[in-house]
Amino acid sequence: MFRRKGSHMLRILTSLLGRSNLPYKFNRQFGSHRRRCHRSLIYNQRYRIHACAERQAITAGTKVMAEGELPAVLILDIGGTHGVLEDLAALLKKHFQLITMKEFLANKEEMSKKIQSVFVFERRPTIDRELLESLPNLKVIGNSGVGVDHLDLKMISSFGVKVTNTPHAVADPTADIGMALMLASARRLVEGCQIAVSPDTKSFAVDWLGVEVSGATLGIIGMGSIGYKVAQRARAFNMRILYHNRNRRRKEEEEAVGAHYCAKMKDLLQQSDFVMLVVNLTPETHKLIGKKELELMKPTATLINISRGAVIDQDALVEALQNKVIRAAALDVTYPEPLPRDHPLLNLNNVIITPHIGTATVQAIHTMAEEAVANILAVLNGQPIPSQVFPKL
């Protein structure tokens, strides 16, 4: 049994060695270790990672590590926000020696030599020059989440450090939040809940009516993996789907979800009953939706944002909502997060705000971590990196 698995591993490793720069020592060691290399992990449907082989490779390739030691990862901000973080730490511990920021600061000299990777959980805290200067052996920052707008990619890459993200793990849960916000806003769910628990409301009034999404037009701005998952869901709601994206999707992909491409964002804004923002935040998409764009939208339209707050000019949005330029907004993201308690958006009854919960599910926390681990190990191992993010030139 082990012999069969061993030879299977040998085939995999031979192919990896062909593509990677693993040192000779690894090649030599492999013969004596291959029978033990029978554990494999599957990271979503796309990535098959052979953990034991990786450990051997990493051990062999890393000067600062003792034989058999797991590679050290500096963990940023595994706080107590999701109630599942002990499990997450357990998952990471299978592959790494975890070093918290506190441990790092308490023993900087020894730790800084060991640390080759940083695991960033949930966008915070950010990574600055000072931290990078103190980690001379750092090779990779594995971001758990798809958005990397909190990281200065140019600065990080000037240290020769790679950045990775987790686009696959976030797609379904974030698309679900987009749909949830659209439906909640359309059917005035939050107000409905308030009415239901209010002691003096007997029933809803006729001036309190929602709108239907079935048969309505949804305009998706940003048709990456999340945008596409939104389109798949919207199709099941019998919506007409328009999209605007830098690159047009392949014909088969468009047909599979019944999406129509709008080369001009203006056309999408003018025709849509619901506009959903699913773009990355970059200098090009900063304040993509401002006064002019809001005025192009139908007065009956709803704006949904599941990307980043700064994609909308928030002052312009407040004004548009106050003056009923558009019907409503449903936002999972704002700037800052959270909004100050006296922010005008919090006092409007045509707005729903959730606290950036696109990936706040038990499953997503794990699949993001698994995807991040696969990325980090690939970098340390000199293997093809599943999801690397590059700075813009």
Ligand SMILES: O=C(O)[C@H](O)CO
């Ligand atoms: O960027 C992402 O993936 C989400 O916003 C979660 O951080």
